[in-house]
Amino acid sequence: xxxxxxxxxxxxxxxxxxxxxxxxxxxMAAGRAVKPVHELLREAGVxxxxxxxxxxxxxxxxxxxxxxxxxxxxxxxxxxxxxxxAFRRAGLDPxxxxxxxxxxxxxxxxLKAAGVACxxxxxxxxxxQIEQFSAIHDLPLATRANGFEGLDAELRINNPTLVRxxxxxxxWQREGxxxxxGRDAAGDALFPSGxxxxxxxxxxxxxxxxxxxxxxxxxxxxxxxxxxxxxxxNSIIGGAAFWAMNRGPNxxxxxxxxxxxxxxxxxxxxxxxAARWHTxxxxxxxxxTAFEQVRASGYYERNPGADIPxxxxxxxxxxxxxxxxxxxxxxxxxxxxIIQEEMERAFQGQQDARQAMDNAASRGNQVLRNFExxxxxx
Amino acid sequence: xxRRVIFRGKVLPYLLLAPQIxxxxxxxxxxxxxxxxxxxxxxxxxxxxxxxxGLENFREVLADPxxxxxxxxxxxxxxxxxxxxxxAALFLAVLADKQIRGAGAYKTLLIWPYAVAPAVAAVLWLFxxxxxxxxxxxxxNAAGIAWDYKLNGAQAMALVxxxxxxxxxxxxxxxxxxGLQSIPRSVLEAAAMDGARPAxxxxxxxxxxxxxxxxxxxxxxxxxxxxxxxGVIHALTGGGPGKATETLIYxxxxxxxxxxxxxGSAAQSVILMAIVIALTAVQFxxxxxxxxx
Numbered sequence: 001x002x003x004x005x006x007x008x009x010x011x012x013x014x015x016x017x018x019x020x021x022x023x024x025x026x027x028m029a030a031g032r033a034v035k036p037v038h039e040l041l042r043e044a045g046v047x048x049x050x051x052x053x054x055x056x057x058x059x060x061x062x063x064x065x066x067x068x069x070x071x072x073x074x075x076x077x078x079x080x081x082x083x084x085x086a087f088r089r090a091g092l093d094p095x096x097x098x099x100x101x102x103x104x105x106x107x108x109x110x111l112k113a114a115g116v117a118c119x120x121x122x123x124x125x126x127x128x129q130i131e132q133f134s135a136i137h138d139l140p141l142a143t144r145a146n147g148f149e150g151l152d153a154e155l156r157i158n159n160p161t162l163v164r165x166x167x168x169x170x171x172w173q174r175e176g177x178x179x180x181x182g183r184d185a186a187g188d189a190l191f192p193s194g195x196x197x198x199x200x201x202x203x204x205x206x207x208x209x210x211x212x213x214x215x216x217x218x219x220x221x222x223x224x225x226x227x228x229x230x231x232x233x234n235s236i237i238g239g240a241a242f243w244a245m246n247r248g249p250n251x252x253x254x255x256x257x258x259x260x261x262x263x264x265x266x267x268x269x270x271x272x273x274a275a276r277w278h279t280x281x282x283x284x285x286x287x288x289t290a291f292e293q294v295r296a297s298g299y300y301e302r303n304p305g306a307d308i309p310x311x312x313x314x315x316x317x318x319x320x321x322x323x324x325x326x327x328x329x330x331x332x333x334x335x336x337x338i339i340q341e342e343m344e345r346a347f348q349g350q351q352d353a354r355q356a357m358d359n360a361a362s363r364g365n366q367v368l369r370n371f372e373x374x375x376x377x378x
Numbered sequence: 379x380x381r382r383v384i385f386r387g388k389v390l391p392y393l394l395l396a397p398q399i400x401x402x403x404x405x406x407x408x409x410x411x412x413x414x415x416x417x418x419x420x421x422x423x424x425x426x427x428x429x430x431x432g433l434e435n436f437r438e439v440l441a442d443p444x445x446x447x448x449x450x451x452x453x454x455x456x457x458x459x460x461x462x463x464x465x466a467a468l469f470l471a472v473l474a475d476k477q478i479r480g481a482g483a484y485k486t487l488l489i490w491p492y493a494v495a496p497a498v499a500a501v502l503w504l505f506x507x508x509x510x511x512x513x514x515x516x517x518x519n520a521a522g523i524a525w526d527y528k529l530n531g532a533q534a535m536a537l538v539x540x541x542x543x544x545x546x547x548x549x550x551x552x553x554x555x556x557g558l559q560s561i562p563r564s565v566l567e568a569a570a571m572d573g574a575r576p577a578x579x580x581x582x583x584x585x586x587x588x589x590x591x592x593x594x595x596x597x598x599x600x601x602x603x604x605x606x607x608x609g610v611i612h613a614l615t616g617g618g619p620g621k622a623t624e625t626l627i628y629x630x631x632x633x634x635x636x637x638x639x640x641x642g643s644a645a646q647s648v649i650l651m652a653i654v655i656a657l658t659a660v661q662f663x664x665x666x667x668x669x670x671x
Contacts, residue, residue, distance in 0.1 A: 002635055002636070002638070005423050005424055005638065008424055008425075009424070009425045026423060026638070029422070030422075030423075030424050030426075031424070031426050031427075032426065033424040033426065180528070180529055181528075182528045183616065183618065186528070189510075189511075190510070193510075195510060249424070249425055249426060331637065331638070333636060333637065334636065334637035334639075337632075337636070337637075340618075341618065341619075341620045341621060342620075344529065344618060344619040344620045345619075345620045347529055348529055348530065348531065348619065348620065350620075367637070370639065373420070374420060374421065374422040374423075374427065375422050375427070376427075
């Protein structure tokens with residue numbers, strides 16, 4: 001994102017930039033820097049059937065009223081990876097990963113009793129334990145429909161359910177059931193090496209585990225708290241989308257250039273392209289047609305668990321709510337880091353979960369207000 | 379007889395100075411000017427809308443408790459890095475200055491780490507001290523010491539100090555060694571004849587004679603700790619855990635490059651520039667007086 005912005009300021013932005021999902025809010029507010037996909041396709045006379053896209057994928061990159069702003073591409077979601085060998089050693093059913101957090105904690109206790117030094121850990125602490133968690137439990141991460149409806153959104157991460165979950169993680173860490181594996185993808189390494197028996201991570205980690213793990217493993221959906229009404233529903237996506245960009249603050253592009261970009265997007269939307277990308281990388285098939293094609297080819301029978309992320313994205317009937325459509329907050333990269341910092345301070349024992357989430361919310365809101373002010377009138 | 383070179387006319391001397399002046403203008407004055415301009419503006423990341431806010435960015439930065447935290451971190455970090463790097467280098471240089479077999483090989487080996495890039499140095503230390511893949515890190519945990527610099531702020535700070543100081547030891551070592559070798563043998567012999575023991579000789583004769591070198595190195599080391607340790611911190615801790623290892627220069631990067639808050643970041647750069655100018659002035663005015671040349 002930083003490189004694309006620097007290029008734009010220097011009048012040499014690329015035609016198409018692949019931007020991770022956290023940058024969506026910033027790109028949406030970027031005004032004339034970005035050429036919205038719906039506009040691009042209309043002017044170039046190219047049709048792409050966005051209704052065929054999975055709702056959580058499409059919605060993440062669309063305006064609140066459904067106009068497509070960016071071209072969804074590599075999408076993942078978070079799942080649980082677990083070692084079937086470790087489950088067997090602990091006398092747990094290797095074919096059934098516990099569905100709820102209380103059961104997961106119980107399983108972790110059994111794993112610990114069986115001598116597993118690290119029963120569970122997580123990669124992407126904010127994305128998985130805060131953002132995915134909120135979506136699955138149908139809780140708002142922020143007001144104004146998670147920021148989809150305006151820049152004046154405020155964080156709601158200090159709600160009782162989320163505070164309880166973070167406090168549980170802190171308590172489980174003290175009990176030796178949970179290990180904090182570091183920010184962002186730092187936790188990834190803990191599972192393929194066999195160190196941790198359970199890891200919550202991006203579904204895109206699958207390829208690496210296939211390559212490196214020397215034990216039998218399984219994939220499962222993220223757990224939930226059974227006493228939260230409405231839970232569980234669909235999880236949200238991570239990954240990236242393609243954005244069409246103007247060359248610079250005062251320079252546009254010709255109609256032919258836009259046509260070429262539109263044709264490229266049409267190519268990406270072809271089911272066989274999406275299906276191939278899915279089976280070769282472990283990212284999700286972004287359209288229903290691609291999913292059906294892959295299913296019909298028998299891929300999921302040959303690769304058990306590869307369909308878990310898609311089924312989790314469609315959990316709750318495939319309709320998304322205001323809270324599970326995605327997140328559209330400006331300065332979200334910074335907010336994620338703030339949440340991670342405050343969580344780290346809770347894991348260090350410097351504050352409890354309530355203080356951590358209160359601090360994160362007030363610091364994050366400052367970022368939101370700053371962003372709102374920078375982009376006022378845009 | 380001294381020969382004095384005097385240029386005829388004024389064109390040639392200015393022409394000879396021009397490259398240096400051009401480099402200073404392009405790489406110092408121009409960016410510094412940009413930073414000052416940026417520090418009084420509030421702008422969106424894409425540079426499409428900007429607003430003049432006067433000194434508001436400065437007020438915000440100075441009122442930010444996290445900024446004060448970074449100031450404190452920088453003070454602890456710089457003092458520790460300079461002390462550690464200078465102390466270790468002086469110790470090694472004194473040893474290497476003695477008549478020992480293979481002194482040349484030791485000297486070469488001690489100079490090596492300077493050629494290691496900061497990020498690479500950080501990765502080397504990571505492989506030693508990572509709690510789950512590092513040699514030392516695992517040994518510490520096996521010995522019952524809960525070592526995890528990704529969660530423990532004090533440990534993280536110790537690690538970045540160690541890695542940064544290690545990289546600077548070589549540089550200091552070269553200068554101390556050269557300083558030691560330029561001390562006339564006759565002075566030491568005279569002291570020895572007067573009955574001064576080695577430790578006493580070191581503190582009363584050698585150390586004062588080394589003071590020009592030490593003074594120079596203190597300035598260089600503090601500047602190094604302030605500005606050149608970004609790579610080590612970035613690769614080892616990323617400023618974390620929490621904000622435990624976020625120094626002033628790292629905060630400029632986080633706010634400007636990661637968080638795209640250009641105004642706030644520029645204000646911090648300007649403050650940093652002022653601090654460095656002040657620090658250098660103080661050092662040259664006060665410390666230099668007490669140095670024996």
